[in-house]
Amino acid sequence: MIYGMINPEMLRTYGEIRRRQQMNDRQIACFLEAVKERNFTKVAEKLYLTQPGVSRMIATLEKELNTKLFARSAHKTLELTESGKLYYEMFEKCRREFEETKRKSELIQRENTDITTLKFGYVRGWSITGFYPLMLDALQEEFPYLNVDLESHSYERLYDLLYSGNLDFILTMNFPEMEKLHSDLEVMEICQVPQAVIYPKEFGTKKDIADFQDSVFYLSADAPVEYSRANLEQICAQKEFIPRTKVVPNHATLLSLMDREDSAAIMDLWCQPIYDKKFKYVRLEASVPIVGVFRKNCAHAKIIRMLYETLAERYGEEVMIIIRK
16 A cells, blocks of 8 residues: 655654654554554454454544544544554654664574574464374474474464464465465475365264255455365355355364354364364365475475475375475
8 A cells, every 4th residue: 555655754753753743563563453444343353453442543543643644534443644644654664774774683683603403384273183183293203403493373473474484384274365476485385285164063963065055155364264164065066055254263163253153164173172071073175285384495305305304204195295386
C-alpha cells in the first residue's frame, strides 16, 4: 500500500516523537493492523484484544499525534485520513527497517558464535512423535556435539522466524504459496500425511465424507484459507456435493466451535485434536505433503542436508524426494 512521497522530516523525527510522547509499540501495532484489516473487530481478534481496547489505543494514539488517523466510510470500514496516510508510511517504513537491521545483527552474532544448537520449529498443534525421534537419532549419530531446540508456532510465524535467523529448520505443509518463496530458501519433501474429518463424538458415527453433506466445515485462518477451501472442495467433489464453510480466526477458535451436531473440520493425522476423546474422525484417502524448509545460507545448511540424506537412506527415498528451489 503506497500513498505517495513520505515527508523526510517525519522520518528524521520518529525517534524524538517516541521519546517525547507516551505512545508504545502496541498502539503502533494496532494502527498498522487496522490499516490492513480496515475493521477494529478483526484487529482485536488478530491481536487477542477486545474491540473497545483497540478503539482506545487508536484514540490515544490520535490524541498524542494531535490528528485524526481514520475516517469511517459509508460502509463503516476504516479509511485513512491524509495525515493517517503519512503516519502509516512512516511507521511501516521504520518497522521494516528495524526488523531488517535486527535480522542482520542477529545473523552476525550467530556467525561469530560456535555452532552448538540447531533451532527447529514445527506447526503448532502437531504431534511429531513419529518424526522427531528419527531426526534426533540421525543427528546424534552424525553430529553428537549438536543440541536441538524445539519450538512450535503458526505457519506464518514459522517463516518469520526462519527469515530472521531465529529458526534454522522448520517442518510445515507444502502450500502452493511456497512457489512464491524467496530463492534463498530450500525445500525438502519429507513425507505424506493422511487427512481426516473430525466431528463431535456425541453425535453418532460417520463412515464416509458423504455423511458430512449437512455439516459446516470450519476453516482456520492460521493456514492459507483459499488452499484449505480448495482442498476441502476437491475432497467433497468425489461425493458430488459442495461443502458449507465458515472461516474462523485461528485453530483455538475452531476447536471451541466443534461442539455442534453439524460441525466438522479437515485435519491431517499429525494434528493433536484428532486424538482428543471429545472427537471422532473419518480417515480420508487424501494426504498432505510435509516439507522441511531452511535458508540456503544458514550456518547449519550442510548439517540439514546431511540430515535429510541420512533420513532418506534409512527410511526410503520414495517418500522423501528432495525439491530444490
